[in-house]
Amino acid sequence: xxxxxxxxxxxxxxxxxxxxxxxxxxxxxxxxxxxxxxxxxxxxxxxxxxxxxxxxxxxxxxxxxxxxxxxxxxxxxxxxxxxxxxxxxxxxxxxxxxxxxxxxxxxxxxxxxxxxxxxxxxxxxxxxxxxxxxxxxxxxxxxxxxxxxxxxxxxxxxxxxxxxxxxxxxxxxxxxxxxxxxxxxxxxxxxxxxxxxxxxxxxxxxxxxxxxxxxxxxxxxxxxxxxxxxxxxxxxxxxxxxxxxxxxxxxxxxxxxxxxxxxxxxxxxxxxxxxxxxxxxxxxxxxxxxxxxxxxxxxxxxxxxxxxxxxxxxxxxxxxxxxxxxxxxxxxxxxxxx
Amino acid sequence: xxxxxxxxxxxxxxxxxxxxxxxxxxxxxxxxxxxxxxxxxxxxxxxxxxxxxxxxxxxxxxxxxxxxxxxxxxxxxxxxxxxxxxxxxxxxxxxxxxxxxxxxxxxxxxxxxxxxxxxxxxxx
Numbered sequence: 059x060x061x062x063x064x065x066x067x068x069x070x071x072x073x074x075x076x077x078x079x080x081x082x083x084x085x086x087x088x089x090x091x092x093x094x095x096x097x098x099x100x101x102x103x104x105x106x107x108x109x110x111x112x113x114x115x116x117x118x119x120x121x122x123x124x125x126x127x128x129x130x131x132x133x134x135x136x137x138x139x140x141x142x143x144x145x146x147x148x149x150x151x152x153x154x155x156x157x158x159x160x161x162x163x164x165x166x167x168x169x170x171x172x173x174x175x176x177x178x179x180x181x182x183x184x185x186x187x188x189x190x191x192x193x194x195x196x197x198x199x200x201x202x203x204x205x206x207x208x209x210x211x212x213x214x215x216x217x218x219x220x221x222x223x224x225x226x227x228x229x230x231x232x233x234x235x236x237x238x239x240x241x242x243x244x245x246x247x248x249x250x251x252x253x254x255x256x257x258x259x260x261x262x263x264x265x266x267x268x269x270x271x272x273x274x275x276x277x278x279x280x281x282x283x284x285x286x287x288x289x290x291x292x293x294x295x296x297x298x299x300x301x302x303x304x305x306x307x308x309x310x311x312x313x314x315x316x317x318x319x320x321x322x323x324x325x326x327x328x329x330x331x332x333x334x335x336x337x338x339x340x341x342x343x344x345x346x347x348x349x350x351x352x353x354x355x356x357x358x359x360x361x362x363x364x365x366x367x368x369x370x371x372x373x374x375x376x377x378x379x380x381x382x383x384x385x386x387x388x389x390x391x392x393x394x395x396x
Numbered sequence: 397x398x399x400x401x402x403x404x405x406x407x408x409x410x411x412x413x414x415x416x417x418x419x420x421x422x423x424x425x426x427x428x429x430x431x432x433x434x435x436x437x438x439x440x441x442x443x444x445x446x447x448x449x450x451x452x453x454x455x456x457x458x459x460x461x462x463x464x465x466x467x468x469x470x471x472x473x474x475x476x477x478x479x480x481x482x483x484x485x486x487x488x489x490x491x492x493x494x495x496x497x498x499x500x501x502x503x504x505x506x507x508x509x510x511x512x513x514x515x516x517x518x519x520x
Binding site for chain 2: 066067068069070072073076077079080111139160161162163164165
């Protein structure tokens with residue numbers, strides 16, 4: 059063990075130092091409280107043996123400082139003369155682990171050091187276990203946020219990130235684009251090719267979406283064959299550019315799909331804007347995107363549609379290219395076909 | 397009478413010798429050197445404190461010398477220092493008046509201790 063000895067008396071220091079070295083411990087000595095505190099911070103010893111009476115800082119103050127400093131555990135032994143027993147009580151209640159009565163008895167010292175070594179080892183073990191547990195928890199948290207099939211963020215992960223995005227939109231006053239993406243005729247694909255092949259398509263599409271997302275964009279599996287992309291600080295127009303690139307990438311994979319009129323696996327998407335004016339929550343915006351996705355499916359699939367303005371506001375971004383078909387509110391009444 | 401009481405407690409010295417031999421050093425000699433230098437300084441500090449009418453200064457030095465004396469088995473010297481401490485902290489003028497005599501007694505006993513260490517070194 060690394061032991062720091064703080065004592066104003068040179069004979070006490072030499073006796074303790076010799077005893078410690080005989081027992082195979084490393085030893086550093088100081089003759090006053092302030093130097094002891096400085097040495098403690100620099101060396102972080104396993105054990106501190108400190109006299110109660112010292113210049114600069116008493117052993118009690120040193121003990122208090124060490125305890126309130128936190129960090130790696132140090133075993134603290136307070137030494138005092140036999141007529142200062144009340145100091146021992148005070149020291150022990152302030153966080154000292156053991157005490158020594160002067161004049162120093164070397165056998166006694168040896169006994170105390172055995173206890174110190176045992177307690178110190180236990181503390182090390184505990185802190186190591188805590189460290190391992192924290193690592194394990196971090197791992198589990200990461201796993202709990204992932205969709206096991208596609209390795210994308212799952213719905214729980216989306217929930218947290220969406221809250222964060224909502225707060226950023228309100229704080230910084232930049233809108234953000236949300237896309238809801240569905241694989242076209244996915245039920246038909248599963249029925250034709252089986253669920254294993256269906257899972258492969260989900261995995262492949264997920265990889266393509268991720269691959270085509272830009273830095274800062276995020277892709278999640280929303281459920282079934284549906285995915286959500288978050289485009290922070292993007293308008294409907296710039297979001298649409300990104301989603302079109304994803305749509306094209308999937309179409310170009312050319313995965314055969316006999317149950318689709320397109321003859322291959324394609325996707326459709328609906329976009330909506332998370333606005334800065336508090337008029338709609340994130341779940342409202344997902345509903346708007348859902349409406350737009352429904353429209354994309356109605357209009358023949360393998361296409362991207364943007365949500366119509368439900369709450370027109372003067373300070374909203376100009377949605378120049380949004381084509382008004384049926385309003386999303388009207389469409390939401392219908393059940394969307396897969 | 398005086399010759400009958402041991403200046404240095406042999407039990408304490410034997411323990412220290414054992415400790416030193418495990419470390420391969422003459423620990424008692426090293427401790428004696430440290431002790432005698434410090435003890436002289438403590439006695440000087442006591443005298444100065446007494447002249448400055450600083451009782452707590454006398455008590456402080458007496459306490460320090462007591463601890464070191466006890467470490468080396470100078471039991472009688474330790475006890476004299478303890479008496480000095482008690483008289484220094486007492487409130488009656490008689491106790492305070494005895495501080496000068498107490499310091500003188502400490503000086504005399506310290507010379508006995510010094511001689512005992514010298515004798516020991518010669519005999520080792």
